Amino acid sequence: MSLHPSGVLSRTTHRVPVLLRSCHLEPALAVTVFVTALAVAAGRGAAGSAAVAAAVLAGQLSIGWCNDAADARRDTVCGRRDKPVATGELPPRGAAVAAGAALGLCVPLSLLSGAAAGAAHLGGVAAGWAYNLRLKRTVLSPLPYAAAFGALPAFVTLGLPSPSWPAWWAVAAGALLGVGAHLVNVLPDIEDDLATGVRGLPQRLGRPACRWLAPFVMLAAVGVVVAGPPGPVETPDRVLAAASGIVAVAGSAVPSGAARSRWPFRAAIVVAGLAVVQLLLRGSDMA
Secondary structure: OOOOHHHHHHHHHHHHHHHHHHOOHHHHHHHHHHHHHHHHHHOOHHHHHHHHHHHHHHHHHHHHHHHHHHOHHHHHHOOOOOOHHHHOOOOHHHHHHHHHHHHHHHHHHHHOOOHHHHHHHHHHHHHHHHHHHOHHHOOOOHHHHHHHHHHHHHHHHOOOOOOOOOOHHHHHHHHHHHHHHHHHHHHHHHHHHHHOOOOOHHHHHOHHHHHHHHHHHHHHHHHHHHHOOOOOOOHHHHHHHHHHHHHHHHHHOOOOOOOOOOHHHHHHHHHHHHHHHHHHHOHHHOO
8 A cells, every 4th residue: 555645645635526525515505605694694793704604614514424424325225326425436434534523623613603602503513413313214304404594593693792592583484494495405305215214204295295395484484584573564575575475386386297396496495595685684683
């Protein structure tokens, strides 16, 4: 075996793109950008928002690598060509080590925001790991998503110069967005999940029910952010809520024979985006 530095560097350089493909990078970055923007809107400042971004990214990467390590056998059986662990490019142990390293980094990064804020974020990350390792196969599968996303506003507001619990509507909207994300994430793979013994709540409900639920759970998040904050509901809020409702209904009302239509998925994403925009606009009212 050669221990020449160039050989080690070559293997490391080759491993990095594989690890990035295995960490669910797009949703990890999306969640990181959203929470960082929420921190800015809430008044965490440049340094505080940067600390939030680093902690959330590390936590999301740990959850993504944990997912691929835990699902290695199932993804191989299903022939998932998009999963490096399933194709043999990355050994399950490699994904597990990366997950552990990212989790270890997440702890001090989370605590940069203070003990209470750090505990809130680490609790959400723990919920993500619990989903990967156990709860995704049970009827309780939405709960980790609700807990993880619902904890994000608390991570932001408990790290403010004057720490405070977030407003109820921010937590509720986060939890609903989490449940909607769970439905959207599972929707394309329900048949493969059932074939390999994964029977979370969406799999038990079936594709037709989830096709309707995903956009409307996201729509509920919009409703909470529009109606929850104090003060009158302004005309722009009403317009946003109406637009969200139209998208949700249009996306779900596909012909019954189009079971694999991508429109419910797209509608859920659009409505979720509108909810996130509204939540960011209300960021200063969260604390």
